Amino acid sequence: MQGEDRLPFYDRAKWEHAVSAGAARGGVPSVHRYDPGEIADFDYHIMVVDGDGEDNNNDTGWGSLSCNSVCPNLACKVGEPCCKWGNADLQGMPCCGVPNYPCQDLDLVTACDWAWGAGTVFPAGYSAPNKPCPIDGGRRYLVKGQSDLEETFKCIATVGASGYGLLGQALTAAMQSNINDPGGCNNGFLRKDALLMVTFIATVGDYGSEGTPAEWAQTVIDAKHGDDKSVVMFSILNTESQWEPYDRIGTLAKMFPYHHLEDSLAPDYGPAFAKAASLVETACAGFTPPPG
Numbered sequence: 001m002q003g004e005d006r007l008p009f010y011d012r013a014k015w016e017h018a019v020s021a022g023a024a025r026g027g028v029p030s031v032h033r034y035d036p037g038e039i040a041d042f043d044y045h046i047m048v049v050d051g052d053g054e055d056n057n058n059d060t061g062w063g064s065l066s067c068n069s070v071c072p073n074l075a076c077k078v079g080e081p082c083c084k085w086g087n088a089d090l091q092g093m094p095c096c097g098v099p100n101y102p103c104q105d106l107d108l109v110t111a112c113d114w115a116w117g118a119g120t121v122f123p124a125g126y127s128a129p130n131k132p133c134p135i136d137g138g139r140r141y142l143v144k145g146q147s148d149l150e151e152t153f154k155c156i157a158t159v160g161a162s163g164y165g166l167l168g169q170a171l172t173a174a175m176q177s178n179i180n181d182p183g184g185c186n187n188g189f190l191r192k193d194a195l196l197m198v199t200f201i202a203t204v205g206d207y208g209s210e211g212t213p214a215e216w217a218q219t220v221i222d223a224k225h226g227d228d229k230s231v232v233m234f235s236i237l238n239t240e241s242q243w244e245p246y247d248r249i250g251t252l253a254k255m256f257p258y259h260h261l262e263d264s265l266a267p268d269y270g271p272a273f274a275k276a277a278s279l280v281e282t283a284c285a286g287f288t289p290p291p292g
Contacts, residue, residue, distance in 0.1 A: 125162025
C-alpha cells in the first residue's frame with residue numbers, strides 16, 4: 001500500500017472526500033499523498049470513517065475490545081482473572097497485544113468516537129497510531145488550511161487492524177443529515193455545492209452490513225440531492241474483471257456512473273487513484289449545484 005500518486009483536482013472546485021476503511025488489514029497507511037501545495041486552491045473536506053460502530057451497548061465501535069477491558073492494566077495476561085479473552089493456547093500472553101495502547105487517554109474518547117459514520121480522529125488498536133490526531137478546529141474531518149496536512153491525513157487514515165469492516169453500514173450512517181447537521185459529529189462535512197468522492201479500502205468483502213448495496217446507494221444519492229453524477233465511487237478490493245456478487249461494496253460502486261475498482265493486492269495504488277481523479281475531473285466539468 002505504498003502508492004504515492006497525487007490527486008490533481010479541478011481548479012478551485014469544492015470537493016468532499018470520504019475514505020471508508022475496514023479493519024483486519026494491518027492498518028491503512030497513506031495509500032496516496034495529499035500534497036498541501038497541490039491542493040492549496042481547493043475548498044476540500046477530507047474525512048476517514050472506519051467500519052465500526054456501537055450496537056446495543058456491546059462495547060464495539062472504538063479501539064480494541066480486549067485492550068479496553070483491561071485498561072489500565074496492560075500487564076494483564078491471558079489466563080488471569082483480569083482477562084476475558086483468549087484460549088488455552090494463548091496462556092501467559094498479554095491480554096492486550098498493543099504495548100502502546102492509550103489507556104491513559106481514554107477520557108478523551110467521546111460518544112462520536114463510538115458512533116457509526118463519525119469521522120475518525122483517534123485511531124486505536126493494532127497497527128494504529130494510538131493517539132488523537134491533531135485536526136484543526138476540533139472537527140472530525142480536514143479542511144483547507146489544515147496544519148501539516150499530509151501527516152494529519154496519515155494519522156486519521158491509519159485506522160489499524162482492530163474492529164470490523166462494515167463499510168456499507170458506516171457509509172450509510174455518514175450520509176445521514178443528523179450526523180452532518182449542526183450538533184452532529186460530522187457537522188458541516190457534506191455541502192450542497194460540492195462533489196463527493198468516496199474511497200473504500202478493504203481486503204475482504206462486506207458480508208455483515210445492514211441493508212443492501214441498492215439501499216446504501218440511495219442513501220448517498222439522497223444526501224447529494226438526487227444527483228448520482230455528483231458522486232465518484234472508488235473501491236480498493238477487486239477490479240472490474242475480478243468482481244463477483246459477494247463484493248457488495250463493488251456492487252455499490254458500480255451503481256454510480258463515475259466509479260473505479262482496483263485490486264487490494266495491487267503493488268501500487270497510484271495509477272488507480274489517478275484514474276479516480278480523472279473521473280472527478282469529468283464529474284466536475286458537468287456538475288451543477290442544486291438551487292437554494
